[in-house]
Amino acid sequence: MKKVYIIQGRGGKPEHGWYQWLAEELKRKGFQVFLPQMPNTDMPTINEWVGALRSIAPTPDEETYFVGHSIGCQTILRYLVTLPPETKLNNVILVAPWVSLDEKTMAEEPGSIPIARPWIETPIDFDKAKLHPKKFICLFSDNDTYVPPDNQKFFQEKLSAEIIIDKGKGHFDKDSGIKELPGILSFFN
Template structure:
């Protein structure tokens, strides 16, 4: 049986409609789906999110998938850096992943948001260590995401050899973008 951990994003929640829809669809297929409520999601911090994940994500193996949304993608990757070398995963799905944000977002959102995002953008990731746990990475990006420039795709292709799927008009894959379902994620879990 596959176990899937879905990590929500900045200012997010396990109750987001897309997350709940994914959970319901996968549970109907017999999978176990866990969507933890991340600590202080309004101000996500590497130093709190990653230790939290190491406490709650247990017994990973070749039947485990990790899914991240937005900054939850970085949380997944940074968590993977902490895993013992022998842990192998079935796959990783990154929904609206970013290593840098859109310049207009940085201008529009102001200094407080930039200060929250800065450690996520500037703290390096050990890509080799992350890749050692699976060779199955997929990134879902939208052609009209207001926060995540499509230029992020090159980094994920190069660093993770990730399969890139660019979808039309999905925004940042949130309820504000009218995204309630995500069949692509369901189709990727095998």
């Protein structure tokens, strides 16, 4: 059976924004959907979140898809590095992924820099991560105040990802008012 794991961003809950909408759309298409509440969502740590994903998705296969949002993308990439090299997956969709963040925006949010710093400074082995998915799709917005545009080129080069740039979607979070992402449905087949 085809499975999808949707991993939210920092401060996110399964019922926020577009997560629940995507889960319902995919269930209608016959997918088994996992939309877990990640631990300690306001202060996410690499070990805690990657460990949680490993326990939620212990044996992914070619019928397994992953969707991440913001820090959830980082979680998925770090999780992929832990998989045996022969593990093959279906598509991995990364919504507002980042390896760097806009420092001015981060400075305006108390506590954001100490939370983000380990995620930014702890390297990801992209060569290992890209062994597994059939394809990476990265969805960016042209007005995301958190994710600088240079992340687009980075993910295209490091993961050979298909890059999609939506107009006016902000950070694809509840504050941006995004309730649906119909453009990504075509990547689930």
